[in-house]
Amino acid sequence: MIVLAADLPERLKNSGVLPTAQRLRIAALLLASPQHLTAEQILSRLREGGMRVSKATVYNTLKLFAAKGVIRQLAVNGDRAWFDSNTEPHYHFQDLETGALTDLAPNELSFDKLPPPPPGMEYAGVELFIRLRRV
Amino acid sequence: MIVLAADLPERLKNSGVLPTAQRLRIAALLLASPQHLTAEQILSRLREGGMRVSKATVYNTLKLFAAKGVIRQLAVNGDRAWFDSNTEPHYHFQDLETGALTDLAPNELSFDKLPPPPPGMEYAGVELFIRLRRV
DNA sequence: ATATGTGCAAATCCTTTGCATAGAA
């Protein structure tokens, strides 16, 4: 979901996040378009943009956003976390050579059969990566 | 695939892995049954079993096994790597509370529609986690 | 006022690496 900068404070408040200057900048960066960024990428871009932010604040904020559902955290490889600005249900292609992630719209993929959750459990989400290699 | 201890040396050789004492112990531990273990769990179990092994050897061996297709490495959470003794195509349930992984047989889940790979690319694998929470 | 957020540096945790020794072919 693309969010106009003007709506960000309300968007954060609605998610239970106090909209501080740093959080608004991080949200503006991520929510500008559907994308996948690492914490270090976000930190660099903020600083390139002239902002004074600490690494700790970036990590704190991303963790908070993910917990509040403002963004989604992906475990792609295990080496570092990726933050996805698209919180709608969707899946991913991953190019194994470059590591690049591409969104798959939910209508590009459908299940014929899914296992029922074990007794006393329910689905909390489905994470799916289709790894790609060059032919 | 469950492998009898007696067949392990040949199994490793066929995969292009020189069967040393440490590697045989690690393979015996993992391939005894379908299971998911972390590097630290494997290290502890080997030492509990009276073996003298280094952390470096365990990590080297697991990485080698995964590269040679003897086991499969999973990125479940991003916090640590999980090693799956089941190399057949299959998917996983994950209990979000305990972190526990459960295999889903390929016939428990099927796709109605899958996206074609982008031009010049081909499928290298599908990784799928169904996250579960307590009702 | 009082709670919450931020920055900095240090600490932590998982994993890798360098190098000397030991083992396999």
Add this chain to the structure above:
DNA sequence: TTCTATGCAAAGGATTTGCACATAT
């Protein structure tokens, strides 16, 4: 021999934490 594996400790990289200061309600 000659190549490869192992062990140890140190290094590396991502993320978290402790604490003093700043900001929000």
